[in-house]
Amino acid sequence: MSLRPYIVGNWKMNGTRAMLSEARAIDRAAQRYMKVEVAVAPPFTLIHAVHREAEQIAVGAQDCHADPDGAHTGDISATMAADAGAKFVILGHSERRQDHGESNELVRSKAEAALEAGLKVILCCGEPEEKRDEGKAEEFVLTQLKLSLPDAMEDVVERLTIAYEPIWAIGTGRTPTLDDIAAMHGAIRAFLVERFGEEDGGQIRILYGGSVKPENAREILGVANVGGALVGGASLTADSFMNIALAA
Ligand code: PEP
Numbered sequence: 001m002s003l004r005p006y007i008v009g010n011w012k013m014n015g016t017r018a019m020l021s022e023a024r025a026i027d028r029a030a031q032r033y034m035k036v037e038v039a040v041a042p043p044f045t046l047i048h049a050v051h052r053e054a055e056q057i058a059v060g061a062q063d064c065h066a067d068p069d070g071a072h073t074g075d076i077s078a079t080m081a082a083d084a085g086a087k088f089v090i091l092g093h094s095e096r097r098q099d100h101g102e103s104n105e106l107v108r109s110k111a112e113a114a115l116e117a118g119l120k121v122i123l124c125c126g127e128p129e130e131k132r133d134e135g136k137a138e139e140f141v142l143t144q145l146k147l148s149l150p151d152a153m154e155d156v157v158e159r160l161t162i163a164y165e166p167i168w169a170i171g172t173g174r175t176p177t178l179d180d181i182a183a184m185h186g187a188i189r190a191f192l193v194e195r196f197g198e199e200d201g202g203q204i205r206i207l208y209g210g211s212v213k214p215e216n217a218r219e220i221l222g223v224a225n226v227g228g229a230l231v232g233g234a235s236l237t238a239d240s241f242m243n244i245a246l247a248a
Contacts, residue, residue, distance in 0.1 A: 005221065005248035006161060006205050006228030008122060009040040009235025010062060010090060016046075023050045023057075025238030029245070030056040036248045037228070040235065041090050044076050051085025060088035060122070063096055066109035068117070078110075078117035088120035090230070092148050094167045104147030112150045115159060122161045122207070122230065123148055125188075129168035132176075137166070138187045145191060156196050157203045162188055163230040169210025171233060178223050181208055185225035214243035221248050 009026070011019070023040060030038040039058040042050050051059045061081035068077050081089060091114065092107035111121050125144040127137040141164065153160060164184055169175050176184070185206050193201035205227030208220055212229045220226060228248065235241040 003157070003203060003205055003227065004035060004037045006037045006039070006207060007241075007245045007248055008038075008060070008090075008161075008163075008207065008228065008230050009241050010093070010209075010230055010232050011040060011042045011046075011235060012062065012095070012232060013043060014236055015042050017049060019046065019236075020049055020053060022236070022238045024053050026241055027054045027057050029238060029242040033242070033245050036245045038242075038245050039088065041088075044081070044084070047081065047084040047086050058087040059085050060090060061086045061119075062090050062093065064089050064091070064110055064114055064117075064119070066106065066113045068113065078114040078119050082117050082119055086119060088122060088161075089114045090122045090124060090163070092124040092144070094124065094126055094165060094170060098167075104144055107148040108150055111148065115150065115153065120159045120161070122163050124163045124165055124209070124230070126165040126167050126170075126210070129166075132166065132168070138184060141184065142187060142191050145188065149195070153196075156200050161205045161207060161227075162192070163207040163209050164188060165209035165230060171211070173211050175211050175216060175220070178219060181220060181226065182223045185223065189225045212244060214240055214247065217244040217247035 041060040041062045064078040065075040091110050096102045125141045127140040131140040192204050207228045207230045208226050209230030212231050213234045
């Protein structure tokens with residue numbers, strides 16, 4: 001089995017109902033690009049509305065709480081996100097790790113809760129610039145993965161996606177060299193094979209994220225072990241987002 005390239009838009013804290021027209025346009029275009037799996041993660045407030053509009057694309061959440069319910073003012077559980085129509089959740093994004101102090105251990109608890117609630121997980125990892133400068137990027141990223149992944153996982157190929165997003169490349173217009181992307185994705189692949197075995201670990205999709213645009217998508221998506229892209233800024237308009245999907 002070889003999974004289709006996966007192009008996921010992370011709208012972050014952007015979008016009111018006025019953005020539904022973009023979601024509709026993304027969905028319509030996705031119906032023409034069946035060789036690519038397209039998904040968007042709007043803010044929580046739009047999950048249900050996008051879900052109702054979408055015929056082709058999957059809708060996801062950008063985070064969830066580790067508990068199924070309880071006294072956590074302002075939080076959303078995985079069950080609630082699934083109830084609103086989410087099929088997956090992005091976890092461990094560097095903006096969550098930085099802005100909300102999320103540790104690897106917390107990310108793992110959230111991943112367990114998400115899987116329990118029937119959501120697929122896109123698990124993010126990525127190094128800060130100083131780790132890359134020190135030559136410790138791989139060590140940093142593999143440690144993040146080791147500590148953030150749940151112990152037991154079923155249907156791991158279908159339910160788990162890894163997103164490698166170097167922090168210094170997010171929203172900056174800077175990207176690693178293609179060789180650096182290949183080296184990191186190769187290291188993540190080797191880790192997944194060791195963890196889940198040749199068959200499953202060899203198939204889990206590893207997305208690249210960080211300043212992916214229509215202009216650089218084709219070359220990045222052509223790198224070995226890059227199974228798609230997690231796209232922030234360029235996912236906010238259907239035009240640029242679907243040009244990235246087209247490049248896949
Ligand atoms: C992201 O935050 O997941 C991301 C990849 O952002 P951008 O594409 O804007 O760099």
